[in-house]
Amino acid sequence: MSCHPHVFNFPTLNTHFITLSLSLADLKADPVTTVETALGQVGEPLRWAITQVDEAAGLATVEAVVTTVEVPSR
Numbered sequence: 001m002s003c004h005p006h007v008f009n010f011p012t013l014n015t016h017f018i019t020l021s022l023s024l025a026d027l028k029a030d031p032v033t034t035v036e037t038a039l040g041q042v043g044e045p046l047r048w049a050i051t052q053v054d055e056a057a058g059l060a061t062v063e064a065v066v067t068t069v070e071v072p073s074r
Helices: 024-029 033-038
Strands: 011-024 044-054 061-072
Touching: 011 024, 011 033, 024 033, 024 061, 033 044, 033 061
Parallel strands: none
Antiparallel strands: 011 061, 044 061
């Protein structure tokens, strides 16, 4: 009788704190969609906030927590 260990390859959920800058002109029309679309390129947004606005530079700083899923290879 041989014994084979079970190897489980469960996905890993990772959380990341990110900061990004977005154009105020882009945010003006639809800020929620603009921010969530930008964050969606990095991962799945859990929460986010516009934490700084630089009117002279025309930029807003967004801080967010996003998740990504890492699927192990077999």
